[in-house]
Amino acid sequence: xxxxxxxxxxxxxxxxxxxxxxxxxxxxTGIANRLQQALDDWNFFSPQLHDLYVxxxxxxxxxAFPFDPAQCMAPLPRAYQWADGSAYLNHVELVRAARQxxxxxxxxxxxxxxxxxxxxxxxxxDDVVVxxxxxxxxxxAEIAVITGDVPMGATPEQGLESVRLxxxxxxxxxxxxxxxxxAKGFGFFQSKPATAFSPVAITPDELGEAWxxxxxxxxxxxxxxxxxxxxxxxxxxxxxxxxxxxxxxAKTRRVRAGSIVGSGTVSNxxxxxxxxxxxxxxxxxxxxxxxxxxxxxxxxATDYMRFGDTIRIEMxxxxxxxxxGAIDQTIAPLD
Amino acid sequence: xxxxxxxxxxxxxxxxxxxxxxxxxxxxTGIANRLQQALDDWNFFSPQLHDLYVxxxxxxxxxAFPFDPAQCMAPLPRAYQWADGSAYLNHVELVRAARQxxxxxxxxxxxxxxxxxxxxxxxxxDDVVVxxxxxxxxxxAEIAVITGDVPMGATPEQGLESVRLxxxxxxxxxxxxxxxxxAKGFGFFQSKPATAFSPVAITPDELGEAWxxxxxxxxxxxxxxxxxxxxxxxxxxxxxxxxxxxxxxAKTRRVRAGSIVGSGTVSNxxxxxxxxxxxxxxxxxxxxxxxxxxxxxxxxATDYMRFGDTIRIEMxxxxxxxxxGAIDQTIAPLD
Numbered sequence: 001x002x003x004x005x006x007x008x009x010x011x012x013x014x015x016x017x018x019x020x021x022x023x024x025x026x027x028x029t030g031i032a033n034r035l036q037q038a039l040d041d042w043n044f045f046s047p048q049l050h051d052l053y054v055x056x057x058x059x060x061x062x063x064a065f066p067f068d069p070a071q072c073m074a075p076l077p078r079a080y081q082w083a084d085g086s087a088y089l090n091h092v093e094l095v096r097a098a099r100q101x102x103x104x105x106x107x108x109x110x111x112x113x114x115x116x117x118x119x120x121x122x123x124x125x126d127d128v129v130v131x132x133x134x135x136x137x138x139x140x141a142e143i144a145v146i147t148g149d150v151p152m153g154a155t156p157e158q159g160l161e162s163v164r165l166x167x168x169x170x171x172x173x174x175x176x177x178x179x180x181x182x183a184k185g186f187g188f189f190q191s192k193p194a195t196a197f198s199p200v201a202i203t204p205d206e207l208g209e210a211w212x213x214x215x216x217x218x219x220x221x222x223x224x225x226x227x228x229x230x231x232x233x234x235x236x237x238x239x240x241x242x243x244x245x246x247x248x249x250a251k252t253r254r255v256r257a258g259s260i261v262g263s264g265t266v267s268n269x270x271x272x273x274x275x276x277x278x279x280x281x282x283x284x285x286x287x288x289x290x291x292x293x294x295x296x297x298x299x300x301a302t303d304y305m306r307f308g309d310t311i312r313i314e315m316x317x318x319x320x321x322x323x324x325g326a327i328d329q330t331i332a333p334l335d
Numbered sequence: 336x337x338x339x340x341x342x343x344x345x346x347x348x349x350x351x352x353x354x355x356x357x358x359x360x361x362x363x364t365g366i367a368n369r370l371q372q373a374l375d376d377w378n379f380f381s382p383q384l385h386d387l388y389v390x391x392x393x394x395x396x397x398x399a400f401p402f403d404p405a406q407c408m409a410p411l412p413r414a415y416q417w418a419d420g421s422a423y424l425n426h427v428e429l430v431r432a433a434r435q436x437x438x439x440x441x442x443x444x445x446x447x448x449x450x451x452x453x454x455x456x457x458x459x460x461d462d463v464v465v466x467x468x469x470x471x472x473x474x475x476a477e478i479a480v481i482t483g484d485v486p487m488g489a490t491p492e493q494g495l496e497s498v499r500l501x502x503x504x505x506x507x508x509x510x511x512x513x514x515x516x517x518a519k520g521f522g523f524f525q526s527k528p529a530t531a532f533s534p535v536a537i538t539p540d541e542l543g544e545a546w547x548x549x550x551x552x553x554x555x556x557x558x559x560x561x562x563x564x565x566x567x568x569x570x571x572x573x574x575x576x577x578x579x580x581x582x583x584x585a586k587t588r589r590v591r592a593g594s595i596v597g598s599g600t601v602s603n604x605x606x607x608x609x610x611x612x613x614x615x616x617x618x619x620x621x622x623x624x625x626x627x628x629x630x631x632x633x634x635x636a637t638d639y640m641r642f643g644d645t646i647r648i649e650m651x652x653x654x655x656x657x658x659x660g661a662i663d664q665t666i667a668p669l670d
Contacts, residue, residue, distance in 0.1 A: 078415045080454035114521040115450040119415035119591040152669055186449040187522015193587040252528040256454040334487055
């Protein structure tokens with residue numbers, strides 16, 4: 001099942017069901033108006049939404065209309081929780097290698113996660129508004145899941161069972177604000193502005209065999225200013241699967257329905273070619289490209305994003321069709 | 336105006352208007368069912384809620400009933416944002432002095448804030464459920480505000496104008512989980528379980544002259560296991576006022592209606608008595624008491640909380656009446 005939220009001038013938008021091929025959509029009015037409402041009572045609403053999805057795919061939904069990602073808000077335009085992991089340890093290793101710092105051993109058994117702001121998400125085609133280019137504007141391409149209710153002390157298996165929907169995310173980061181902010185010791189705040197999500201959120205079954213062991217075994221495509229820069233495989237190198245991330249969150253608290261959990265920047269290890277390391281899959285954030293340049297050449301050569309830059313993040317199934325629709329954003333100044 | 340949320344088995348509860356003296360209440364049904372709904376369209380709903388408040392105070396509300404704080408959820412049982420400051424620098428100085436670490440100069444101009452979890456708040460009389468006493472269970476008594484919409488780049492004055500409601504908070508902290516978590520660099524997560532809020536949220540005018548310069552000029556009372564341990568003045572020593580905290584949040588993002596912003600642990604400077612420092616106002620968290628003991632005697636003597644311990648947090652107006660009702664919680668093990 002594929003779900004999206006259409007802009008209607010309200011804070012939470014209107015829930016729509018989207019066809020598997022992303023060609024058509026249908027308002028879920030009469031079932032549930034908002035995605036959070038469906039998540040709050042998933043066992044009641046999801047079968048009804050699924051019936052509409054089946055009818056839509058069969059061309060039998062009576063008021064279907066062409067689906068337009070530009071009309072989408074984030075599937076959850078605001079949420080009660082956005083917890084973002086850094087589950088691809090290769091990303092952490094690379095960024096640390098560039099500053100000649102080792103990865104602590106505990107990072108291999110204890111997931112890195114931060115609590116993000118969730119009161120104001122961006123739609124997939126909304127501008128990324130930043131007050132200044134000097135903040136070091138970067139994208140971060142990620143996978144994210146939306147959970148149901150999870151009890152305190154849940155196991156990774158229980159965490160995995162709670163996954164209701166998957167999305168793609170652009171966890172916009174302001175790199176030059178990060179060092180001072182992290183030095184204060186309380187984590188990210190100003191360095192993590194509003195996050196954007198893919199046009200549609202999909203149930204795990206839509207991924208078929210690509211959803212295995214709590215990981216999405218498909219490449220994540222990043223296109224920066226029209227140039228393909230990343231096609232990292234999101235699967236095998238995800239050190240902690242989503243069930244583990246959710247269990248980490250639930251150690252000392254309940255996790256409630258509609259919580260969004262991010263994977264962190266999708267990242268792949270280098271390969272050795274004639275004694276030199278290469279990263280043929282590219283990168284899912286510019287900071288990583290700069291870290292690669294620093295490791296190879298002693299200093300970064302790639303600049304961060306400028307106003308007017310575009311970033312497109314997408315994932316295709318093994319049949320070549322877009323699964324979530326594309327995040328497709330432009331960087332823009334604050335008026 | 337005073338507002339509360341009554342338990343009704345749902346995730347968001349039922350909005351009630353509470354009389355100024357906290358003796359009676361009235362469902363806001365017919366105006367707005369949930370507090371978030373009122374915050375989303377405050378200019379429309381608040382005059383209607385205020386009319387009901389006036390009638391209730393005059394004994395003219397037709398279906399008033401006795402107000403019972405034990406029936407309350409947090410005024411916002413879940414929220415789209417919980418951002419907690421550490422705006423009483425004395426607290427930071429004291430905790431750092433105990434570990435012989437100086438406060439960086441930037442802390443005097445740049446507020447410390449962290450992004451907290453907001454998907455699952457505790458009602459004022461709900462148990463604080465913790466998996467293990469060994470986590471170092473502590474209370475933190477704070478003031479919190481709920482905001483309206485704030486544009487990106489807002490000034491402190493705009494931030495202050497956005498304050499809709501005030502509450503008290505118990506920002507429960509698991510002290511022994513903090514060092515490892517902060518060492519990872521991404522801020523708090525497991526060390527900050529669900530936060531509790533006072534029975535009622537009040538509009539700033541309810542504070543009269545005690546609300547000045549974005550600060551609440553009244554003592555915050557903390558009673559641990561029936562013993563009064565804190566009566567710190569929340570006013571003059573709040574280094575950053577709420578407008579400054581909100582402007583800090585809005586530097587790189589919009590802050591949306593219903594965001595909760597905390598002051599951090601209310602804390603007062605020591606006084607000199609015969610060459611020795613004393614803290615006659617007591618403390619608003621046990622970590623601070625332990626820091627005082629460490630500064631004076633070289634080591635902490637007070638233990639953190641045990642299962643069965645109680646904590647009561649309250650604030651009284653200059654007339655001696657409770658303003659927000661009391662947070663009154665018991666520490667309990669996870670079943």
